[in-house]
Amino acid sequence: MNARAIIAKLRQGRSPGREELAWFARGLADGAVSDAQAGAFAMAACLNGLGEEGRVALSLGMRDSGDVLDWDLPGPAMDKHSTGGVGDCVSLVLAPALAACGVFVPMVSGRGLGHTGGTLDKLEAIPGLSTRVEEARFREITGDVGCAIVSATGNIAPADRRLYAIRDVTATVESVDLITASILSKKLAAGLDGLVLDVKCGSGAFMKTAEEARALAAALCDTANDAGTPTAALLTNMSQPLAPALGNAVEVAVCMEVLAGNRAAAPRLHDLTIALCARVLALTGEDEAAATARVETAIASGHAMELFSAMTHSLGGPPDMDSDWRTHLPKAPVVGEVTAPRAGHVAVIDGEALGLAVVALGGGRQVETDRVDPAVGLTEVAPLGAKVAAGDPLAVIHAADEAQAHAAARSVRAAITLGEAPAPADLILERMDP
The missing domain is CATH 3.40.1030.10 (Nucleoside phosphorylase/phosphoribosyltransferase catalytic domain)
Known part of the structure; x- marks a missing residue:
């Protein structure tokens, strides 16, 4: 068992076995697997997949990399x-x-x-x-x-904490x-x-x-x-x-x-x-x-x-x-509106782009060591279908400084498309029962 062989197998499109994935999970937890090896494993898994058996094996291996709790409570957990x-x-x-x-x-x-x-x-x-x-x-x-x-x-699940980051x-x-x-x-x-x-x-x-x-x-x-x-x-x-x-x-x-x-x-x-x-x-x-x-x-x-x-x-x-x-929640020093450049309805919202705009403000991490600014973000984001006139607010930016606020405003405008009102969509699309 070694990380290089497991990564090589996965890179070649072959799924590692249950014991290999259990070993890799333990290595994530105890440091036998390096950060570079963990990153290579994640990329290979992302590109080639693990297969159904490999997915189960990695899930259970990461579960078993630490303690498994049980509860004695007067109700269900x-x-x-x-x-x-x-x-x-x-x-x-x-x-x-x-x-x-x-x-x-x-x-x-x-x-x-x-x-x-x-x-x-x-x-x-x-x-x-x-x-x-x-x-x-x-x-x-x-x-x-x-x-x-x-x-x-x-x-x-210490293996997950490491791989997650x-x-x-x-x-x-x-x-x-x-x-x-x-x-x-x-x-x-x-x-x-x-x-x-x-x-x-x-x-x-x-x-x-x-x-x-x-x-x-x-x-x-x-x-x-x-x-x-x-x-x-x-x-x-x-x-x-x-x-x-x-x-x-x-x-x-x-x-x-x-x-x-x-x-x-x-x-x-x-x-x-x-x-x-x-x-x-x-x-x-x-x-x-x-x-x-x-x-x-x-x-x-x-x-x-x-x-x-x-x-x-x-x-x-x-x-x-x-x-x-x-009173208790922190507040950003710079707060300002992002306004609509023209009239229309909110037709499309690029949610990922909005999320990345918040990360760029300091509300998320771009590298593992980044400190998160709890006060920054967006509020009053206009929903799909909202009718706006030119100059109406699309969102409110909460930023640490003016430069970040201006950059976020450009990102928000790019992420929200104005046009015809979209057809209403259900919030819950499907159910899967046990």
């Missing part, structure tokens, strides 16, 4: 995972909403990847909050609050096999009783077409169900940002509005969160229509907001996020 998109901050609303419905949500999440934001980066925009906690503290918060969103500890900066994100292994290594290691996947397609997603998204959803569901974790999926539309904000603090702010009962602040975010929560509850045996009503009540009553505040305080954040979040 469930989770949701998104394959990534722009303005996708569902987890911040979903976790406390499910906890308010009696489901425990031990969520091991990730950071920004490519043009998409990361749940952990968004949470850590809250002053004082750290998602790096030891396993004992993770268990304590989950049991006491009902939900905890944390980074993988040193003992949970390398994929982010080597243009090797868009691979069904690597996405499957990355997602499921963490989720299977978390010891879940069930999992719902939000598999996105469109300009703001990694999978641009419904066919690509369907293939990824099938790979994820088949692998997870074969591993013994009941898993369902929704294919969802990412032809525009899910929330009208892209960035870290600005997305937290939108989530707080939704948790406060203001659906109008982000109707697509609200509606998809409700649908995903109901699907999670259905996996526990609850009627999905009744579950939908129960989740809506959990948010409207303020219970989900209380649990979000309790969770963030347990992770080091301020004690009053539920009542004073506007």
Whole structure:
């Protein structure tokens, strides 16, 4: 067993065997595989694929590179995972909403990847909050609050943590096999009783077409169900940002509005969160229509907001996020509108380009060592179909300086095409059941 031989086999279009991939996963975790070798492996996998057996083997090998948790809770341990998109901050609303419905949500999440934001980066925009906690503290918060969103500890899927960071900066994100292994290594290691996947397609997603998204959803569901974790999926539309904000603090702010009962602040975010929560509850045996009503009540009553505040305080954040979040979230020094150059309807949105504009502002990483600026981003992004006159705002930029703001304005204008209003599209495109 050695990394060079495994990479060479994959480069030649031959899938490494189960034992070889398990060895490679251990090498990622213990340092036997170098960064250069990990990058070469990711590129070869991205270009040639691993095959179905290789995908399962890498997922399980990365899961077994660290600890596999089990839970002793007075309710099911469930989770949701998104394959990534722009303005996708569902987890911040979903976790406390499910906890308010009696489901425990031990969520091991990730950071920004490519043009998409990361749940952990968004949470850590809250002053004082750290998602790096030891396993004992993770268990304590989950049991006491009902939900905890944390980074993988040193003992949970360490192979994925290493490969994830390398994929982010080597243009090797868009691979069904690597996405499957990355997602499921963490989720299977978390010891879940069930999992719902939000598999996105469109300009703001990694999978641009419904066919690509369907293939990824099938790979994820088949692998997870074969591993013994009941898993369902929704294919969802990412032809525009899910929330009208892209960035870290600005997305937290939108989530707080939704948790406060203001659906109008982000109707697509609200509606998809409700649908995903109901699907999670259905996996526990609850009627999905009744579950939908129960989740809506959990948010409207303020219970989900209380649990979000309790969770963030347990992770080091301020004690009053539920009542004073506007004061706590960081704000960028330069804020300005991007205006429409002419009249028309918002016909097409290049979501990936908008995401990359936020990365260029400092809201994501271009190299592994970059520090994320939590305050920068875009807000009030005009939705598809919006009618604008010349000079009307297309978005609001939050930047660290004027030069970055001007560069972002050029990117935003290039990413939004004005023309005829597009036909309305469904938010949820397809369901996949276990």
